[in-house]
Amino acid sequence: MRGMAGVRGVRVAVLGGDRREAEAARCLADKGALVRVWGHRVVAGAAGMGAGAGLTAAAGGPAVAASLEEAVSGVQLVVGPVRGTDGEGRLWAEGGPLELDGGAWAALDREVLFLIGSADPVLRARAEQAGVRLSEYRERDDFAIWNSVPTAEGAVFLALKEMDITLHGSRCLVLGLGRTGLTLARLLGAMGAQVVVVARRSQQLALAEAMGCTACHLTSLGQAAASADVIFNTIPAPVLHAGVLRNVPSTALIIDLASAPGGTDFTFAAARGLRARLAPGLPGVKAPVTAGRILARLVEQLWSELS
Numbered sequence: 001m002r003g004m005a006g007v008r009g010v011r012v013a014v015l016g017g018d019r020r021e022a023e024a025a026r027c028l029a030d031k032g033a034l035v036r037v038w039g040h041r042v043v044a045g046a047a048g049m050g051a052g053a054g055l056t057a058a059a060g061g062p063a064v065a066a067s068l069e070e071a072v073s074g075v076q077l078v079v080g081p082v083r084g085t086d087g088e089g090r091l092w093a094e095g096g097p098l099e100l101d102g103g104a105w106a107a108l109d110r111e112v113l114f115l116i117g118s119a120d121p122v123l124r125a126r127a128e129q130a131g132v133r134l135s136e137y138r139e140r141d142d143f144a145i146w147n148s149v150p151t152a153e154g155a156v157f158l159a160l161k162e163m164d165i166t167l168h169g170s171r172c173l174v175l176g177l178g179r180t181g182l183t184l185a186r187l188l189g190a191m192g193a194q195v196v197v198v199a200r201r202s203q204q205l206a207l208a209e210a211m212g213c214t215a216c217h218l219t220s221l222g223q224a225a226a227s228a229d230v231i232f233n234t235i236p237a238p239v240l241h242a243g244v245l246r247n248v249p250s251t252a253l254i255i256d257l258a259s260a261p262g263g264t265d266f267t268f269a270a271a272r273g274l275r276a277r278l279a280p281g282l283p284g285v286k287a288p289v290t291a292g293r294i295l296a297r298l299v300e301q302l303w304s305e306l307s
C-alpha cells in the first residue's frame, strides 16, 4: 500500500446516493478535489448549478453537473453510492435509480477508477465492456468497522424510540459478532443492558464472554429468544424463522440490521403480532454527515491504494 496521496486536484464525480454521498462530495471538495455531483439531492453550498458547470470551484464546494455525461466526462475517479445498484445495473439514489446509459459510459475516461459500495452483475458486465476499473468497497473491513459505529447508534436509537423500558437492565440479544455485532454489543453493554451474543463460531462466543456478555450458540437461539426484550440481528441468513419466533415474547422488539431481506420471517412475525423492523442503511439515515465523512475518508484511502 502506498502512502496517502490525498485527493487534492483529483477530478471526481459523485453519483447517486443520499445525504451521505452529498456530504462525502462536500468533504472531498474541502480536501481540494474537483468534484461534480449528479443524481442526489444537492448539498448546501454546492456551486455551478445548470449548464456549463465545470470542475472549478473547490472553494465553493461540489459543482452540480448539468447532465450525467457532463458529470463523468474527464474525471479520474467516480464515487458511486454505498448502497450500490438495484439488480439491473442502475445506481441507487434517493430520488430513484440512476441509469448509466451508453453516453455516460462513452464519456468515461478509460483510466478512471469507479468506486461503488457493491455492484450487481449487470453493472460489472457493463464496466468490463467499457474497460472501466470497478472497485467495490462495502465489504472492506476498514469501511465496515468505521460504519459499525453509526449503525450501532442508529439501532439503539430505533430501539429506544419503540421501547417503553430502558435498554439499561433489559435483555438484548445480538445475533452475530462480526463488525456490526461487535460494536453494537459493546455499546449495549456500556449502556448497562444484559447482552447475550448469539453466534455459531466458538471463537466469537469466546470473544463475547471476554467482553462480559453472555454467549449463546446459534443452535440455542430458540431458548435465548424466549426471554428477550430486544433482538438485534446482524446475521444475513434466515435465523429468526418461525421456529424461533414462536418463542419470542409478544412484548419483545426485533430490529433486523442484516441486508435485505434480513434474517427475519417478517410474515410470520406480523401474523404473531410481533414488532419486527428491517432497518437498512442506518448510517446514511441516522448520521448522514458522519457517514459521509467516513465515505470521504475511504475514498481518499482507496485513491491512494489504487490510483
Ligand code: NAP
Binding pocket: 144, 147, 151, 175, 176, 177, 178, 179, 180, 181, 199, 200, 201, 204, 218, 234, 235, 236, 237, 256, 257, 258, 259, 279, 280, 281, 282, 283
Ligand atoms: P460481518 O462482519 O460479516 O458479520 C456477520 C456475522 O454474521 C458474523 O458473526 C457471521 O459469523 C454471521 N453469519 C454470517 N452468515 C451466517 C450464517 N449463515 N449463519 C450464522 N451466522 C452467520 O458483517 P457485518 O459487517 O457485521 O454486517 C452484518 C450485516 O449487516 C450485513 O448483512 C450487512 O450488509 C448489514 N449491515 C447493515 C447496516 C444497516 O444500516 N442496517 C449497516 C452495516 C451493515 P461467521 O463469522 O461465523 O460467518
